[in-house]
Amino acid sequence: MEQNELRKGPWTDQEDMILINFVHLFGHRRWDYIAKVSGLNRTGKSCRLRWVNYLHPGLKRGKMTPQEERLVLELHAKWGNRWSRIARKLPGRTDNEIKNYWRTHIRKKAQEKKKPMSRTGKVSFYDTGGPNTAASEGEKSQEFEDEKGYSMDDIWKDIDMSEEKMIKPLTANYCDQDCCNIFCHSMEKDISWDSLWKMEEDESKMFLPFNQSISYFEYGTSYLTG
DNA sequence: AAGTGTCTCAACCGCAGCCGC
């Protein structure tokens, strides 16, 4: 009877399914409520994190593209460790993902880059927390453009194009990966996420009994289990 | 093949800001 004991650690497939279902019903802004009514014994924070970083259907998976990497570099130079803000400029990427990416890939590059720089006494902005401590922004941007021959205009063009490509066939892309059948089905039927979130308004009417929720999700289990 | 080191990424924690009462 330890029902009140909060669960921690990795999420199970079943928990994922339950969470998706409840987010579907109540929207993605009422985490505490979802945590309570879902019976997951997780905190609202935990539910939100799981959704945002893993279950959200718009998420891209896999390696960062060179364009994304450049954008991360440029935005980090501009904003510092404002990961969520940076993430908003990279559709399908989460703040957590970018944060991790920065720590691993970029830091690694920084170390490599640092070696020759240490001889010149120049400080790499990779090592900084961003604009406050880094070299002047102009210098950094110039550094990128000189080094890569790739301007921010080019980057934004790429992003615009990739967004166009990405957003429209998103369902297809997403379905190619081990993705959520349910949401793909929803999207195929032109149900946008905005409209799903608006379902919140009718939440009280739409509350499904738990058993019904599960059976609904048996339909789309494969994407979660792989 | 086994042991060890390194890397990756999901998840947790603490804090700050926002909002309703």
Added chain:
DNA sequence: CGCGGCTGCGGTTGAGACACT
């Protein structure tokens, strides 16, 4: 206006995967 609850953000951790010896 102050308080309490909730959400979101950034930093950190740790388990599992992978690479190397």
